[in-house]
Amino acid sequence: MTDFIKNPVVPLPDRMPDPVVAKDDLFFTEDEKKQIATWVSRYPTADGAVMRVLWLAQEKFGFLPPEAVQLVADTLDMPYAKVYGVATFYTQYFKEKKGTYVFDVCTCFSCQMCGGYDMLHYLEDKLSIHAGDTTEDGLFTVQEAECLGACGSAPMLQVTNGPYVHNLTREKIDALIDALREGNMPQFESVTLPQDENELGGNRRTDVARTTTYTTPPVSETVK
Numbered sequence: 001m002t003d004f005i006k007n008p009v010v011p012l013p014d015r016m017p018d019p020v021v022a023k024d025d026l027f028f029t030e031d032e033k034k035q036i037a038t039w040v041s042r043y044p045t046a047d048g049a050v051m052r053v054l055w056l057a058q059e060k061f062g063f064l065p066p067e068a069v070q071l072v073a074d075t076l077d078m079p080y081a082k083v084y085g086v087a088t089f090y091t092q093y094f095k096e097k098k099g100t101y102v103f104d105v106c107t108c109f110s111c112q113m114c115g116g117y118d119m120l121h122y123l124e125d126k127l128s129i130h131a132g133d134t135t136e137d138g139l140f141t142v143q144e145a146e147c148l149g150a151c152g153s154a155p156m157l158q159v160t161n162g163p164y165v166h167n168l169t170r171e172k173i174d175a176l177i178d179a180l181r182e183g184n185m186p187q188f189e190s191v192t193l194p195q196d197e198n199e200l201g202g203n204r205r206t207d208v209a210r211t212t213t214y215t216t217p218p219v220s221e222t223v224k
């Protein structure tokens with residue numbers, strides 16, 4: 001562990017942990033290399049394909065330990081730091097081993113206002129773990145996520161970078177966990193946002209008298 005920063009606010013990652021992917025397994029197959037070459041050919045420079053290649057590595061190794069990040073960097077002839085920066089920016093890339101099912105509970109602004117933290121704490125209590133942890137049986141990981149772009153059906157969570165569960169309730173969480181314990185992944189649920197504010201119970205803005213152009217969704221008066 002680094003010792004040049006005294007009392008870091010969060011623990012700094014071990015810069016040279018023991019590798020978890022055996023050296024003999026740390027490679028892309030010829031087919032995977034061909035696929036990578038196709039992706040790379042779509043961009044002016046190889047780094048354009050970095051997200052797709054990181055994704056491939058995650059699907060192959062289950063997560064992205066430093067040696068997998070290094071493999072991606074070597075494959076695309078990029079500096080490790082640049083690839084690491086991409087991998088750590090997105091919560092969808094797993095930097096450590098996760099459970100079979102990962103619950104990304106959105107606690108960003110809209111979800112927070114609609115009870116996102118209540119849902120997160122309910123999940124934590126139900127699974128007896130804290131956000132960021134994995135259950136002892138390795139089945140579930142719970143983590144907080146930033147906005148996942150479904151604010152209109154807040155609060156919500158995403159299951160392992162896949163299906164969204166909208167308008168989350170304790171009952172929906174119970175049903176979700178029961179289904180996943182039986183190996184049934186929910187289908188992606190497509191939710192149409194209300195197109196008319198009356199569907200939402202009318203305009204609830206308190207300053208409505210001062211707004212002349214407000215509609216749901218907002219419509220520009222200048223762009224036709």
Ligand code: FES
Pocket residue numbers: 106107108109110111112146147148149150151152154156
């Ligand atoms: S704030 Fe939760 S999806 Fe946008």
